[in-house]
Amino acid sequence: MLAPLLLSVLLVAPSQADVLTRARQAYNAQRFDEAITLAAEARGIERLTHAASLVFARASLERFRQATDVADVASARQALLSIDPARLSPSETVEFRLGTAELLFVDEQFGAAAEIFEAALGTVEAVHRERVLDWWASALDRHAQLAPDGERQRRYARLLRGAERELTRTPSSSVAVYWLAAASRGVEDLDRAWSVAVAGWIQGATMVPGDRGTTLQHDLDRLMREAIIPERARRAAPPADPEALKVALAAEWASIKQRWTR
Numbered sequence: 001m002l003a004p005l006l007l008s009v010l011l012v013a014p015s016q017a018d019v020l021t022r023a024r025q026a027y028n029a030q031r032f033d034e035a036i037t038l039a040a041e042a043r044g045i046e047r048l049t050h051a052a053s054l055v056f057a058r059a060s061l062e063r064f065r066q067a068t069d070v071a072d073v074a075s076a077r078q079a080l081l082s083i084d085p086a087r088l089s090p091s092e093t094v095e096f097r098l099g100t101a102e103l104l105f106v107d108e109q110f111g112a113a114a115e116i117f118e119a120a121l122g123t124v125e126a127v128h129r130e131r132v133l134d135w136w137a138s139a140l141d142r143h144a145q146l147a148p149d150g151e152r153q154r155r156y157a158r159l160l161r162g163a164e165r166e167l168t169r170t171p172s173s174s175v176a177v178y179w180l181a182a183a184s185r186g187v188e189d190l191d192r193a194w195s196v197a198v199a200g201w202i203q204g205a206t207m208v209p210g211d212r213g214t215t216l217q218h219d220l221d222r223l224m225r226e227a228i229i230p231e232r233a234r235r236a237a238p239p240a241d242p243e244a245l246k247v248a249l250a251a252e253w254a255s256i257k258q259r260w261t262r
Contacts, residue, residue, distance in 0.1 A: 020048050023055045028127050032066070035059035043079075050087040053079040054095055061102040062131075073106050094123050102135060110143035118162070130175045133166060137179040144186060156186030174200075174208050174216040182223060190232045197224050198256055205260045217257075224253055 023038035036059045042052035057079035064072035080099055088096055101116035117136035124132050137159055144155035160183035166176035177200040184193035197220045204216040233246035 019045070020052050020055070023052065023059075027055055027059050027062075030062070032059045032063040036063065050083050051089075051092055053083050054088070054092055054099060057083075058095065058099045058102065061099065061106065064106065073103075076106075077103060091125070094120060098124070098128075098132060098135075101139075105135065105139050105142075108142075110139045110146070114139040114143055129170075130173060133173070133179075134175045137162065137175065137182075141179075141182065141186070153187050156183050159183040160187055172208065174204065174212045177203060178216060178219050178223070181220060181228070185223070185228055185231065190228060190235065193228045194224075194232065197228060201257060202260050205262060221257070225250070229253065 019038055020042040023035050023042055026032075026035035026038060036056055039052045039056035039059060042048045043056060045052070057076040060072040060076035060079070063069070064076070076099070080096075080103060083096060085093060085096055097116055098120055101113045101120070104110075104113035104116070114136055117132055117139060120132055121129070121136065140155060140159045140162075144152045144159070147155055159179060163176045163180040163183055166173050167180065170176065177196065181193050181196040181200060184190075184196055200220050201217055204213040204220070207213075208216055229246060229249045232249060233242045236242055236245050
């Protein structure tokens with residue numbers, strides 16, 4: 001009578017583990033609704049509870065970042081607080097730290113979040129690197145916005161150095177390209193911000209595949225129209241007319257986009 005029971009265990013165990021595997025795959029593919037559903041199922045399996053709670057929490061925080069539903073934050077917090085770090089593997093421990101940093105970001109503890117994200121960049125798996133880089137840069141950007149003038153520029157200088165390092169390491173990083181342009185604007189190097197944005201737009205059209213390229217172009221276009229162009233026009237030396245220069249820069253940017261759109 002023992003043999004059939006053992007066979008049943010052997011058949012069920014891989015299926016149970018597969019639920020968590022599929023939840024992780026959905027998270028990596030940024031299918032966060034699916035990841036949350038699968039992770040919730042896996043949380044009901046005792047031996048998977050802690051690892052599944054981690055996937056559930058991180059997917060919930062990413063979904064909050066997209067849709068800003070505060071219920072996702074509450075769910076993520078409850079899931080993170082339920083985890084016993086001693087029950088996690090070394091790679092899951094890294095993910096647990098990232099989940100903690102993401103929750104700190106949502107709680108507007110941007111400086112603390114940036115510290116954890118930056119430390120994690122040295123150990124995170126390649127598949128997560130772009131997302132962690134974006135979390136880190138976003139945290140430092142928000143931290144800089146809250147600082148007085150001199151400190152704000154120092155924080156953006158740190159972001160600028162980080163983006164430059166990442167592009168040396170991974171020249172195709174669309175996240176690093178965007179934040180290089182944004183950080184250049186943050187340190188008031190508007191000529192470089194313009195040049196990086198133009199180069200990034202072209203890179204999005206010709207070198208960054210699929211949705212990543214489209215997203216990069218969309219983000220750079222918004223940065224140009226809402227920040228770089230108005231600030232370049234406003235800071236123009238007399239006798240330049242800021243409004244006329246703004247119109248001219250906007251026209252030049254539109255021409256660049258038209259020439260480099262497939």
